Amino acid sequence: MSAVQVPPGASPPSTAAARRHRLPVGELVVVVVLAGLGVFALVEAHTIAVPTSSNAVGPRAFPYAVGAVLVLSAVGLLVALLRGERGEVEGGEDVDTSGGADxxxxxxxxxxxxxxxxxxxxxxxxxxxxxxxxxxxxxxxxxxxxxxxxxxxxxxxxxxxxxxxxxxxxxxxxxxxxxxxxx
Amino acid sequence: MTIVVGYVPKPEGRAALVAALEEADLRGEPLHVLNTSKGDAYSDPGYATEEDIAEVEALLEESGVPYELEHRLGDRAGGAADILEAVERLSASLVVIGIRRRTPTGKLLFGSDAQTVLLQAPCQVLAVKA
Amino acid sequence: MGDLTGLLEGFSTALQPMYLLYALIGVLLGTAVGVLPGIGPAMTVALLLPLTYTLDATAAFIMFAGIYYGGMYGGSTTSILLNTPGESASIVTALEGNKMAKAGRGAAALATAAIGSFVAGTIATVALSLVAPTVARVAVQLGPADYVALAVLAFFTVAAMLGASPARGIASLALGLFIAVIGTDSLTGQQRFTLGLPTLADGIDVVIVAVGFFAVGEALHVASRLRRGPIPLVPISGKGMTRDDWKRSWKPWLRGTAIGFPIGTIPAGGADLGTFLSYATERKLSKRKEEFGHGAIEGVAGPEAANNASAAGVLVPLLTLGLPTSATAAIMLAAFQSYGIQPGPNLFAAEGELIWALIASLYIGNVLLLVLNLPLVGVWVKVLQLPRPYLYAGILTFAALGTYAVGASTEDLVLLFVLGGIGWAMRSYGFPIAPAIVGLILGPIAEEQMRRTLAISQGDPTALVTSPFAAVVYVLVVLALVGSQWLKRRQARLDAVVFAQAQRDEERLVPTGGTSAEGPSRKDHDSRGAR
Structure with a gap:
C-alpha cells in the first residue's frame, strides 16, 4: 500500500466500479481465445502420428489432457464472468490502473x-x-x-x-x- | 508584476528562495514559488516533499510577503520549461534561480535548466549561487 | 564423498579469486536490478541469464546464486525508503520499514533488514546443506509415479496460491503446459503443434518464454498504463540499531527463519506467504502491538528474515527433486537444463562439485550482501533516479539481447514479442504469470514420468496412485487446495487491516499548495503485484 502522487485531473479509483457494469469485451475475447486454444489442442492432438511400436501411452495423451484443461478453465472463467467476476488489471509501481490502455x-x-x-x-x-x-x-x-x-x-x-x-x-x-x- | 522563483529542496534552491524573498520585499511585489517534477523516475531529489513545502511555507509566512506556491508535476519537458511557462503566464518582472557548479559532461548529458532560463527568459534573471 | 567434505571442497572452489569476482558481480547486479520497484526476482534472473551463457557451469551458477540472493535483498531497501516493494515478498517490509524511516529510524530499519537477512540466509543455507543431501538420498527411491504426484502438487498449489482466482491460475498453468508440448516429442520423435514450422520443431526455448512473459510483457503493460510522478523518498536518518533494537530484533530473526525456510521448501508459491505469516506472528507475539502499523522493528526483522530463509528453502526441492516451487526457481531450473544438468536426487552424486560450489557461494553471497549493502545504500538510491522510459527501454533491449544471443535468430525475436503480448494480456485481465512458467518447465517432466509409469504398468492407470508416497502426496494436494484458500483469506484479511490503516494515515495528510496552486491529488494504490 503506498501513497503515490498522481497528476491533477487523474480519475479517482471509483472507475473500477463503473467498469463492472460494462460488457467485458476484452475479457470475453480472452476466454474465447483460451477455449479456441483448447479446441485446437484437442483437434491437433488427434492428428499427431502414433508409432505402432509405441508403448501403452503415446504422444497424444498429454496434449489431450492439456486441451481439456484449457477448455475447462475457459468454461470456468466464462461462468465466473457471467456471475459478474472481473479480472483486475495487475497493479504495480509503474502502472496507473485507473485509466484505459494507451x-x-x-x-x-x-x-x-x-x-x-x-x-x-x-x-x-x-x-x-x-x-x-x-x-x-x-x-x-x-x-x-x-x-x-x-x-x-x-x-x-x-x-x-x-x-x-x-x-x-x-x-x-x-x-x-x-x-x-x-x- | 510578480517575481517567480524556481525552488528545489537543495542548497541552491534555498539560496534562491531567500534572495527572491529579499527582492520581493524590496520591490513590493508578490512572490510565486515554483517546484515541479517531470515525474518520470521513481525518485526525484528536486521534487519537494511535504516537509520541504511546510518549511518553505513557514519561511514565506514569516516574511509577510504575499506569495503563491505552485507544487505539481510538470509537463514532460522538465524544469526550465515549467519556469518559463510560469514567467510568461504571470508576466513576471523577475525570475530567480539557484545555480551550482556543473561539469561540462553533466551539462551535455542532462542539459542545464539554469542556462535555458538565462537565455530564454523574457525578463530579468537573478542567478543565485548556493 | 561426505557432505562436509563436499561443502569444504565447494568453498575451496568458490573462494578462488575468479569465482569470488563472479559472486561479487552477481550480488551487485542482482541487488541493482532488484532495487528497481518494477522488477521482481523472477524477471531479474531471467534478464540476467544471458550474461552467463558463455561462462563455464560453475562460474555461471556462482554468479546465479549471487543474482538470486541479491535480487531478493534489493527489494527490502526499496520498500523501506520508498514504501513500494520492489518484489511482492517485501510488501510487509514496506508496511513497517517505511514508517520507521519516516520516523527518522531509517538506518535502524535498513540495518535490521540487512542483518536479519544475513542471519536468516546463513542459518537457512546451513539447513539447506544439511537437509538437501538427506532429502536426495530418500528421493532416490522415488519412482516415476511419485514424480507425477509431486508435479501435480506443484501445479495445483502454484495455480491456486497465486492470482485472483483458481480458474485464472489454472488457465495460466494450462497455457504453460500447452507451450511446453509444442515441438518434438522426446520419446517418439513425433512433432506436436508445430504447424509444420521448422522454428517450432525444436520447441520454444524456455528462456524466450520467461523473458517474453516477464520482461516484454511488463514493458508493454507499463507502456499501456504508464504512471507518472515520483514517490516521496524518505532520506536515510538515524544512527542504526540501538541496544533495544537488537533486543527486539533477534527473536523475530530466528522466528522468521523458522517460518520462512519450511514454507520455501513446500510448493506454496514462493516467499510471499512466509513473510505474511512471520508478520502476523510477530504482531501476535509483540508486547507493543500498538506500534505495529507505525514502525515496529519486529515487523521488519521477522518478515525480512522469513523472505531470505525461504529463498534458501526453495532450493531444497529444486536441487533434490527438480521441483520448482516459484517462477524464479523455475527459471533457475531452466538454467540448469541449458547446461545439460537435470536437478534431481542424483544431482549430488553426479554434479557434487558444482552443487557444493553453488551452496558455498550462497554463504559467500550472504556475507557480501551484508558487507556491501549498507555502505552502498546511496548508490541504490541513485539507481531509483533512473527515468522510467529509459528503464523500460533498457529492459526491452536486454530481453531482445538475451533472446538473440540464444540462437542469433530474428524469428526468435518475433516469438519473444508475441509472447510478450500474451504476457501483457494476462496482466491486463488479472492472470498470474508464475503458474504458466512452472507449467512450462514442469510439464515435460510430468509427462515423461507419467508415460514411464504407464509403460511399466502396461497401461494400468491405477499405478499412478497406488505407490504409497504418491497416495500421500495426492492427499496433500487436496489439503493444500483447502489450506491455500484459508491462507489466502487470512492474507486478504491482513491486507484489509493494513489497507484501512494506510487510508486513515492518508486522511490525516492535508494536501499542500498555495492559493492558486493545484495541490497534487492523492490516490491509494495497491502495489501488490503478483509476480
Missing part, C-alpha cells in the same frame, strides 16, 4: 521492436538496438529525442563490446564490421 504508446513500442527485428541483421546490433532503445524510450515519454538516442548509442555500443569481446556472445556488427572494438 494504445498509441504500445503501437510506438511495437514499431520500435519491429525495427530491431528487421534491421538487426543488415545494420548490426549497435545501430539496430540503439534505434530500438531510442524509439522505445521516446514512446514511453523520454524527451528530447536526441538525448534518448544518445543514451541508446552509448549503452548499446557498450553492450556490444562487453558481449562480443568479454563474454564471447555472437552479435552482428553490420556495416560497423572492422571498426576497432566492434567488429
Amino acid at each position: 494504445w498509441a504508446a504500445v503501437g510506438k513500442l511495437t514499431a520500435a521492436f519491429a525495427a530491431l527485428v528487421v534491421l538487426v541483421e543488415p545494420l548490426g546490433w549497435p545501430i539496430a538496438a540503439s534505434l530500438m532503445f531510442g524509439g522505445a524510450a521516446w514512446a514511453l515519454g523520454a524527451r528530447p529525442w536526441w538525448r534518448a538516442l544518445l543514451v541508446a548509442v552509448v549503452l548499446n555500443t557498450a553492450v556490444h563490446v562487453v558481449f562480443t569481446r568479454v563474454l564471447g556472445v555472437y552479435l552482428p556488427a553490420g556495416p560497423l564490421e572492422g571498426v576497432v572494438g566492434l567488429g
Whole structure:
C-alpha cells in the first residue's frame, strides 16, 4: 500500500466500479481465445502420428489432457464472468490502473521492436538496438529525442563490446564490421 | 508584476528562495514559488516533499510577503520549461534561480535548466549561487 | 564423498579469486536490478541469464546464486525508503520499514533488514546443506509415479496460491503446459503443434518464454498504463540499531527463519506467504502491538528474515527433486537444463562439485550482501533516479539481447514479442504469470514420468496412485487446495487491516499548495503485484 502522487485531473479509483457494469469485451475475447486454444489442442492432438511400436501411452495423451484443461478453465472463467467476476488489471509501481490502455504508446513500442527485428541483421546490433532503445524510450515519454538516442548509442555500443569481446556472445556488427572494438 | 522563483529542496534552491524573498520585499511585489517534477523516475531529489513545502511555507509566512506556491508535476519537458511557462503566464518582472557548479559532461548529458532560463527568459534573471 | 567434505571442497572452489569476482558481480547486479520497484526476482534472473551463457557451469551458477540472493535483498531497501516493494515478498517490509524511516529510524530499519537477512540466509543455507543431501538420498527411491504426484502438487498449489482466482491460475498453468508440448516429442520423435514450422520443431526455448512473459510483457503493460510522478523518498536518518533494537530484533530473526525456510521448501508459491505469516506472528507475539502499523522493528526483522530463509528453502526441492516451487526457481531450473544438468536426487552424486560450489557461494553471497549493502545504500538510491522510459527501454533491449544471443535468430525475436503480448494480456485481465512458467518447465517432466509409469504398468492407470508416497502426496494436494484458500483469506484479511490503516494515515495528510496552486491529488494504490 503506498501513497503515490498522481497528476491533477487523474480519475479517482471509483472507475473500477463503473467498469463492472460494462460488457467485458476484452475479457470475453480472452476466454474465447483460451477455449479456441483448447479446441485446437484437442483437434491437433488427434492428428499427431502414433508409432505402432509405441508403448501403452503415446504422444497424444498429454496434449489431450492439456486441451481439456484449457477448455475447462475457459468454461470456468466464462461462468465466473457471467456471475459478474472481473479480472483486475495487475497493479504495480509503474502502472496507473485507473485509466484505459494507451494504445498509441504500445503501437510506438511495437514499431520500435519491429525495427530491431528487421534491421538487426543488415545494420548490426549497435545501430539496430540503439534505434530500438531510442524509439522505445521516446514512446514511453523520454524527451528530447536526441538525448534518448544518445543514451541508446552509448549503452548499446557498450553492450556490444562487453558481449562480443568479454563474454564471447555472437552479435552482428553490420556495416560497423572492422571498426576497432566492434567488429 | 510578480517575481517567480524556481525552488528545489537543495542548497541552491534555498539560496534562491531567500534572495527572491529579499527582492520581493524590496520591490513590493508578490512572490510565486515554483517546484515541479517531470515525474518520470521513481525518485526525484528536486521534487519537494511535504516537509520541504511546510518549511518553505513557514519561511514565506514569516516574511509577510504575499506569495503563491505552485507544487505539481510538470509537463514532460522538465524544469526550465515549467519556469518559463510560469514567467510568461504571470508576466513576471523577475525570475530567480539557484545555480551550482556543473561539469561540462553533466551539462551535455542532462542539459542545464539554469542556462535555458538565462537565455530564454523574457525578463530579468537573478542567478543565485548556493 | 561426505557432505562436509563436499561443502569444504565447494568453498575451496568458490573462494578462488575468479569465482569470488563472479559472486561479487552477481550480488551487485542482482541487488541493482532488484532495487528497481518494477522488477521482481523472477524477471531479474531471467534478464540476467544471458550474461552467463558463455561462462563455464560453475562460474555461471556462482554468479546465479549471487543474482538470486541479491535480487531478493534489493527489494527490502526499496520498500523501506520508498514504501513500494520492489518484489511482492517485501510488501510487509514496506508496511513497517517505511514508517520507521519516516520516523527518522531509517538506518535502524535498513540495518535490521540487512542483518536479519544475513542471519536468516546463513542459518537457512546451513539447513539447506544439511537437509538437501538427506532429502536426495530418500528421493532416490522415488519412482516415476511419485514424480507425477509431486508435479501435480506443484501445479495445483502454484495455480491456486497465486492470482485472483483458481480458474485464472489454472488457465495460466494450462497455457504453460500447452507451450511446453509444442515441438518434438522426446520419446517418439513425433512433432506436436508445430504447424509444420521448422522454428517450432525444436520447441520454444524456455528462456524466450520467461523473458517474453516477464520482461516484454511488463514493458508493454507499463507502456499501456504508464504512471507518472515520483514517490516521496524518505532520506536515510538515524544512527542504526540501538541496544533495544537488537533486543527486539533477534527473536523475530530466528522466528522468521523458522517460518520462512519450511514454507520455501513446500510448493506454496514462493516467499510471499512466509513473510505474511512471520508478520502476523510477530504482531501476535509483540508486547507493543500498538506500534505495529507505525514502525515496529519486529515487523521488519521477522518478515525480512522469513523472505531470505525461504529463498534458501526453495532450493531444497529444486536441487533434490527438480521441483520448482516459484517462477524464479523455475527459471533457475531452466538454467540448469541449458547446461545439460537435470536437478534431481542424483544431482549430488553426479554434479557434487558444482552443487557444493553453488551452496558455498550462497554463504559467500550472504556475507557480501551484508558487507556491501549498507555502505552502498546511496548508490541504490541513485539507481531509483533512473527515468522510467529509459528503464523500460533498457529492459526491452536486454530481453531482445538475451533472446538473440540464444540462437542469433530474428524469428526468435518475433516469438519473444508475441509472447510478450500474451504476457501483457494476462496482466491486463488479472492472470498470474508464475503458474504458466512452472507449467512450462514442469510439464515435460510430468509427462515423461507419467508415460514411464504407464509403460511399466502396461497401461494400468491405477499405478499412478497406488505407490504409497504418491497416495500421500495426492492427499496433500487436496489439503493444500483447502489450506491455500484459508491462507489466502487470512492474507486478504491482513491486507484489509493494513489497507484501512494506510487510508486513515492518508486522511490525516492535508494536501499542500498555495492559493492558486493545484495541490497534487492523492490516490491509494495497491502495489501488490503478483509476480
